[in-house]
Amino acid sequence: MSEIFKSSVPIIESVYDSLTPSEKDIADFFIKNTDETLDFSSKNIASLIHVSEASLTRFSKKCGFSGYREFIYDYQSKKIPENIQYQSKQMKRVLHDYNKILNKTYSLIEVEQIERFATRLAHAKRVYIYGKGSSGLAATEMKNRFMRLGLPIEAISDDDVMLVNHVLVDKDTVVIGFSISGDKQVVLKAMTQATANKAYTVMFTTQQNNVNEKIVNEVIPVASVKNLSFGNRISPQLPLLIITDIIYDYFMEVDNPKKDTFFKQSLESLNINKEEEESKYE
Known part of the structure; x- marks a missing residue:
């Protein structure tokens, strides 16, 4: 690679x-x-x-x-060299798309923005993630990851619940929107409501110009390849999961001892020993 x-x-x-x-x-x-x-x-x-x-x-x-x-x-x-050798055309197509997503994520990401976002998450009283389809599945994965670190977080993919949820949103809330295309109207409307309620709102999308300051406070750009939203070769969740992993690592550094305690407790509740689990990958 x-x-x-x-x-x-x-x-x-x-x-x-x-x-x-x-x-x-x-x-x-x-x-x-x-x-x-x-x-x-x-x-x-x-x-x-x-x-x-x-x-x-x-x-x-x-x-x-x-x-x-x-x-x-x-x-x-910033030209990217194309010099990878693959064993088959199928492997080449899939891994080439994976490599594109990784390179594009690296090109788009701004460390200061990620650090700022991780800090806001760490101090939020409540966090909600809105997403539909594959973006909704990525939202659920983010919820499951961060919940184990003690973050009060919920993923919402139902249209009606998403729209009604604004009654629970205020200035101490962080609301995240997942939308690869940036054009899911129910997500955009729910994010607009959250912004109007003074929540800290952030949209993760490949089309950042589709979202303005009336809809969210800021946009975290997500990498894309052709027809990604259709999932024709790789999962549309991939770029969202990559950026989630990066944010997770930054989030762990905010009050790390406390996060580590929550993580160990979550493992204990599942009868998993952290040291034993980590040793499998050494």
């Missing part, structure tokens, strides 16, 4: 749905391009794609950069 590399492509993909047709042409070019010797000057690229240099600037700003110059510097410095 190859190393993990940073790339600008996940950033482009995370805003793709909010781009204009001409900006999508620009995005498609940079996502598919493999020629590292190309002249990336704005004049040359604009000529190749048949767009204006002003369009390149607008595209770059939508990707979160100050302009095209900053975007292209980032793009050129």
Whole structure:
């Protein structure tokens, strides 16, 4: 397996749905391009794609950069090499998608944001996770993991319960939304209600521009590959589970002795010895 590399492509993909047709042409070019010797000057690229240099600037700003110059510097410095050898085409397809998800997660993640989120979780009186379908299953997994560390957390996937739950939400509550596509209306509505009730709200999605400050306080971007939401080759839960594991590790560091005590107690309730369990993997 190859190393993990940073790339600008996940950033482009995370805003793709909010781009204009001409900006999508620009995005498609940079996502598919493999020629590292190309002249990336704005004049040359604009000529190749048949767009204006002003369009390149607008595209770059939508990707979160100050302009095209900053975007292209980032793009050129973060190219991912494709040098993995696989034993079969089936293994190649699946593991290639896995490797893409890992690389894109590494490229998208912001350590300060994850640390801030883990700290907010640790001090929350209540935590709710909203999700539908595969995102709902990932929400349940997150609930089961963090509950064992003493966090009062609940996963909700029922539409009616999700919408009514806002009566239990206040400023001491953290509400998390899981939506790969970012367009599940019931999740968006429930998150909007929670935000209006002064809860600390965070959306995990691959399409961060689909969510604004009226819906949530902040967005944690999630990695994606083509047709991920359909689950055609790998589980749509995978990128959500990866980011959950990263947050879990940061969360463990906040008041670690207390978390460790809760974890041991949860193992004891299941008749599992922590030391014996850990020794299996040494």
